[in-house]
Amino acid sequence: MNKIELLAPAGDLEKLKAAIDYGADAVYFGGEAFSLRAGAGNFTEEEMLEGIKYAHDRGRKCHLTLNIFPHNEDIEPIQKYLEHIKDFGIDAFIVSDPGTIMMVKEIIPNAEIHLSTQANMTNYMTARFWAQYGVKRVVMARELSLEEMRGVRDMIPAEMDTEAFIHGAMCISYSGRCLLSNFMIQRDANKGECAHPCRWKYSLVEEQRPGEEFPVEEDERGTYIMNSKDLCMIEHIPDLIASGISSAKIEGRMKSAFYVATIVGAYRKAIDAYYKDPENYKFNPAWLEEVKKVSHRDFTTGFYYGKAGNESQNYASSAYTRDYDFVGKVLDFDEATMIATVEQRNKMVLGDEIEVFGPYTDFWTQKLDYLKDEEGNDLESAPHPQQILKIRMDHPVKHNFMLRKRKEK
Template sequence: MKRENFELLAPAGDLEKLKIAIIYGADAVYFGGEMFSLRAGAGNLSIDEMKEGIRFAHERGKRCYLTINIFAHNEDIGPLTDYLEQIKNIGIDAFIVSDPGIVDLIQEIIPDAEIHLSTQANMTNFRTARFWHKMGVKRLVLARELTFTEIKEIRKNIPSDMEVEAFVHGAMCISYSGRCLLSNFMIERDANRGMCAQPCRWKYSLVEEKRPGEYYPVEEDERGTYILNSRDLCMIEHLDKIVESGIMSAKVEGRMKSVFYVATVIHAYRQAIDAYFSDPARYEFKAEWLTELKKVSHREFTTGFYFDKPTNQDQNYQTSAYTREYSFVGIVKSYDSATGYAVVEQRNKMTLGDEIEVFGPDIPFFKQALESMYDAESGEPLESAPHPQQVLRIKMDQPVKENYILRKAIRRSEI
């Protein structure tokens, strides 16, 4: 496979994340509109924001995909029809869809639309893939329950013009291809219509019906148990196997994650992909890429189903909390090379004397002590910056650019 035929696909929960994903190396982004997406809790994009984001991406030769992957009920069809009429001419490159009725509706309203089959459709065999090809689907977003062996067999037995995409990084769902009824059952929030409350991450104990209020741990552990709590998928150590399996789009999960998450994860995978395609025969994984991924909030990692069915080692029974070792403290808005000062928008508290790390899409990170900081509006010198999105002037040890990110290791006292 040639480099230009392989895609790094990033989540874009809002317009800022869309732009950051592209700046940090994504070849394409996927996002939801204000309705009909399976991430109702994400910021999502208004039609005007989609227009701006699509323009930003296309100017840089990147692609934009809109997720309309709910399982629609009758009352959704009318509003969805109106919505498609509003967005049909704004330049969306493809629609990610799981419901065959919605596939048909999009093709009716936007005849030349490119359709990608969502992972929610749980596509697991080449016969089903061929069916969707006949229905006009261009790309398959594979079910997460497939091994490399199965993926290679699907690739071998489908038309050559049909593309294969798969998740390589991010949260895993305990239910088959994410089609879960637990949230709906427990608190009437329908995961299949974008409102999942993630009850799989809750802490569970056992109660005997005649002893209400008496909770017994399911396992012999004083911390309780998280019987449905999957580890996070991470395939950066096996990027070569991803490419060689026939997958042409490596998808990162995380439309509800932070700008810091998007920048860090996309930057790490961008480096791995570029290293592989520069010389596939001599490609070697670099531990520093995995180290970078661990600097954003994450659960322990797993390779999911890629090598075999997951075992009890792929679940986290102790806690549903994230591992969080670094804090996203700011993003560069501009830099004055004459003075060495950057204008920085604060995202979390930082204090004089803190050691910070600075990274960008075109540099390895560097460390420096935070020795000089001023309020950008008043010019007042500051000891700390505790106010959300406070605009600061910070002395930088090395030149920086707009959208470089500042982070710092979290002290135990801050956890």
């Protein structure tokens, strides 16, 4: 049985390392241009080389997003960019545009091409078309059901892979082809600058009554008529695998390293548990509770079990649920003293109850009863961003373990 690939977002080098450490089989990231995520940290060439080495040294893969729809003025810069990075060792290029596919194939003849979800691949005939032009993998549109994905898998060449999003934000527009942001505030969604106007609050105005607003009411605050819940398929791993997809993709290049580590870690446990004993696999509710500990909207299964309806929308608010704060990342650990060197990410106070978690481990809860600064001075609190701290641990930890605490109500 070929094991499904767990593909994680890497908005910057820290997130790439977190994804790899917490169990991703592959990561996808963008360079400083052409990748549809202008708001992500993205990678300089030096960071890209370091990230690729980090992944390859651990037997993982790196996919580069090159999925804008270029205009004439973009062609020469893309060609120069490809010439510059062609020997970096990138495992695959995620591309939307036929012209860009042609440029990649001309400049890097052996490149593996993955068709981006932006290309709206919704049927097996389209997949067959792209197979003729050397596309190795198709990232299927979010609007497909599991049954439709199985149908695509059964009707395309055996050597072609399929990939699908399994977790993260959903777009109100058909696989991201939205012009609202361009129209309303001149931020080009297909150049990575989407302002997410689908999350905004709207009212109705009648043509002959300018300035007189009629709320589209769900409650007294109005409504968020285009605000989708977040996709979450962690409870449905067997169905995802039965659909025949080769790669399960997590959305979130603009999310934090804490988000990436938490989501990847939870899905890693669920996927590994399935493959360990498929016949007796049982979902562990703790995995769902884990993914709820990062900033998220309410969850939906999207289109996987049929057309998404009202239950997939959140009409009351576009706000995230944030029950936990990411408070620190372990840099080093002295097993003899059980003292960890921790980089602070949010305020901690002596006496706090914190949770500690790491790759391939279950979290534990402990009281913060030992808190010192880098020079060994006792602290009552750690309010300074990225302050280096000394914290005693109840159990051994390693580099890249993380600390979180529940927000006070």
